[in-house]
Amino acid sequence: MAFNVIGKTVMKSLFGKPATAMYPVIKNEFYPNTRGNIEVAIDKCNFCGLCSRRCPAGAIEVSKPDKKWEIDRTRCIVCNFCVQVCARDSLSTQRHYTVPMTDKSKRISTSYGQTVQEDA
Amino acid sequence: MGERTIIPFGPQHPVLPEPLHLDLILEDEKVVGAVPSIGFVHRGLEKLVEKRDFHEMMYVIERVCGICSFIHGQGYVQTIEGIFGLEIPDRAKFLRTIWAELSRVHSHLLWLGLMADAYGFESLFMHCWRVREKVLDIFEETTGGRVIFSVCKVGGVWKDIDNETLKRIVEVLNVVEQESKALTDVFIKDFTVQKRTRGVGVLSYQDAIDVGAVGPTLRGSGVAMDLRKLGYAAYGELNFEPIVEKDGDCYARTIVRVRELYQSIDLIRQCVSKIPDGEIEVKVKGNPKGEYVSRLEQPRGQVVYYGRANGTKYLERFRVRTPTFANIPALLKMLPGADLADVPLLALTIDPCISCTER
Amino acid sequence: MAEVQTFHPVTGSEIVNTAKNMLKEGYRLIQICCTKTPTEMDIIYTFEKLNLQCENFKLPVNVGDTLPSISGVFFAAFLYENEIHDLYGVNFTGMAVDFKGTLYETAVKQAFSMTGAENKE
Ligand code: SF4
Numbered sequence: 040m041a042f043n044v045i046g047k048t049v050m051k052s053l054f055g056k057p058a059t060a061m062y063p064v065i066k067n068e069f070y071p072n073t074r075g076n077i078e079v080a081i082d083k084c085n086f087c088g089l090c091s092r093r094c095p096a097g098a099i100e101v102s103k104p105d106k107k108w109e110i111d112r113t114r115c116i117v118c119n120f121c122v123q124v125c126a127r128d129s130l131s132t133q134r135h136y137t138v139p140m141t142d143k144s145k146r147i148s149t150s151y152g153q154t155v156q157e158d159a
Numbered sequence: 160m161g162e163r164t165i166i167p168f169g170p171q172h173p174v175l176p177e178p179l180h181l182d183l184i185l186e187d188e189k190v191v192g193a194v195p196s197i198g199f200v201h202r203g204l205e206k207l208v209e210k211r212d213f214h215e216m217m218y219v220i221e222r223v224c225g226i227c228s229f230i231h232g233q234g235y236v237q238t239i240e241g242i243f244g245l246e247i248p249d250r251a252k253f254l255r256t257i258w259a260e261l262s263r264v265h266s267h268l269l270w271l272g273l274m275a276d277a278y279g280f281e282s283l284f285m286h287c288w289r290v291r292e293k294v295l296d297i298f299e300e301t302t303g304g305r306v307i308f309s310v311c312k313v314g315g316v317w318k319d320i321d322n323e324t325l326k327r328i329v330e331v332l333n334v335v336e337q338e339s340k341a342l343t344d345v346f347i348k349d350f351t352v353q354k355r356t357r358g359v360g361v362l363s364y365q366d367a368i369d370v371g372a373v374g375p376t377l378r379g380s381g382v383a384m385d386l387r388k389l390g391y392a393a394y395g396e397l398n399f400e401p402i403v404e405k406d407g408d409c410y411a412r413t414i415v416r417v418r419e420l421y422q423s424i425d426l427i428r429q430c431v432s433k434i435p436d437g438e439i440e441v442k443v444k445g446n447p448k449g450e451y452v453s454r455l456e457q458p459r460g461q462v463v464y465y466g467r468a469n470g471t472k473y474l475e476r477f478r479v480r481t482p483t484f485a486n487i488p489a490l491l492k493m494l495p496g497a498d499l500a501d502v503p504l505l506a507l508t509i510d511p512c513i514s515c516t517e518r
Numbered sequence: 519m520a521e522v523q524t525f526h527p528v529t530g531s532e533i534v535n536t537a538k539n540m541l542k543e544g545y546r547l548i549q550i551c552c553t554k555t556p557t558e559m560d561i562i563y564t565f566e567k568l569n570l571q572c573e574n575f576k577l578p579v580n581v582g583d584t585l586p587s588i589s590g591v592f593f594a595a596f597l598y599e600n601e602i603h604d605l606y607g608v609n610f611t612g613m614a615v616d617f618k619g620t621l622y623e624t625a626v627k628q629a630f631s632m633t634g635a636e637n638k639e
């Protein structure tokens with residue numbers, strides 16, 4: 040049995056740099072792999088609806104007639120599955136997270152396709 | 160002989176913020192019996208398997224637990240691969256092993272922190288979690304998530320780690336090992352800590368087997384049983400022995416976890432030196448049909464999965480038997496004879512993860 | 519990995535003796551799992567030895583059946599049996615600790631005894 044085994048660690052924290060990051064001043068660096076926001080490149084999408092069928096959380100809604108691609112950010116669990124199933128590579132995971140929201144109505148973000156795709 | 164009193168323990172923050180409830184039957188200060196109750200946050204995730212196809216379900220099963228999330232995912236895909244009779248590429252096996260062992264490192268550091276917190280060593284708790292942060296950063300760098308990795312898939316893994324990153328992981332782990340040494344010495348050597356843990360809540364060798372204890376709780380009582388010895392994933396090619404302590408008290412269970420922390424770091428080193436190049440996934444065709452029981456070792460102990468499929472893309476049943484579920488009877492065996500003040504400590508030494516248990 | 523797993527059939531009246539035999543041979547209980555599919559329903563008992571060898575037994579049941587509890591042989595069984603009682607509505611007699619249906623208080627009684635087909639979103 041011994042006393043004061045943590046002495047060295049205590050000294051280090053007393054005189055060393057703080058272990059935490061100075062958050063608002065220094066922003067956290069994300070890694071290239073970080074899974075953040077799901078974004079859609081709407082002009083590549085052909086509204087096949089595969090992503091919405093495969094999403095385990097049911098966060099995506101796709102409507103072919105309206106050319107609408109819609110995601111509920113608060114339902115999405117950022118599992119990356121939609122990105123992997125999309126055959127046209129139109130989805131991607133961003134490196135930053137969804138920004139916190141105070142208003143529930145902002146949770147859905149909708150994109151409309153502009154160009155008419157080959158035979159809708 | 161004193162009068163008998165019943166004291167409710169939990170479910171509001173019993174010792175860690177999870178809803179475990181015990182009705183403690185006390186005689187003066189001594190516990191003579193306990194009745195557990197769980198089920199405060201039962202989620203019924205197992206049932207969801209009938210509505211999500213078997214690829215999607217992987218992401219749901221991962222969310223059973225926020226600490227051993229990777230191993231839940233791994234267990235799920237192993238069960239499905241077992242039903243398919245699928246053999247995955249060696250590199251995928253090693254990658255899974257590396258992530259699983261990293262999970263163990265971070266889980267044990269987390270537990271050591273909680274343990275320190277339970278007997279009032281608040282700054283030790285923070286130091287443990289400071290070290291753990293490095294491991295979480297590795298996760299974020301390699302998988303994209305700090306807690307939920309989503310890298311397993313039926314037939315392999317989604318992401319590869321290139322060999323340079325693997326080398327860097329080992330370097331980070333060297334630092335983690337060095338820094339944890341300074342902290343774990345406190346758990347092993349400190350006088351006050353030993354006062355709290357030695358001889359408290361003894362679970363004898365025979366009792367540990369009879370009540371079906373698993374994981375470090377079992378090994379702390381001298382039973383050399385470690386599911387990794389089954390040789391699933393890449394464990395068959397690694398060199399290790401189950402870590403066993405004889406005493407069966409809180410101290411022994413702590414030491415088992417401390418030593419497993421270093422063992423895991425060593426296993427990752429072995430993996431990195433042995434990992435072969437090659438594919439990381441095989442194509443999966445068709446739907447599973449059949450049933451399969453798979454067993455894995457989680458940081459908290461053995462976990463059992465059972466899956467049954469009927470040839471459609473939806474499974475009929477997927478069951479998760481989590482380690483805490485098996486350790487609750489062990490906790491009931493430990494409690495009689497303990498002081499009321501030691502109950503939080505005892506509840507913590509089985510490393511309860513109620514969110515797993517209430518899958 | 520892909521070893522073949524067998525599920526030995528067993529009936530309700532034999533289960534306690536089977537459990538006793540397994541105990542004698544040095545096995546311990548690691549899980550009891552109930553499965554309900556649209557066509558069949560059964561309970562799987564998994565036993566495991568210290569050398570990691572494992573045996574499965576399959577017991578066909580129906581909702582509302584009464585089975586003898588094996589918690590007299592393996593203490594740990596009581597949690598699984600209470601769970602099955604609460605979620606599937608199979609009754610057990612002689613459980614070491616009987617929660618009388620309060621282990622999981624679900625909004626729908628015996629929530630797991632409905633299968634996916636009957637319980638669509
Ligand atoms: S994002 Fe991809 S998967 Fe989803 S509808 Fe568009 S093309 Fe189809």
Ligand code: SF4
Pocket residue numbers: 077093094095096097098099110114115116117118119120121122
């Ligand atoms: S990341 Fe996962 S949860 Fe989110 S929208 Fe894509 S599939 Fe759905």
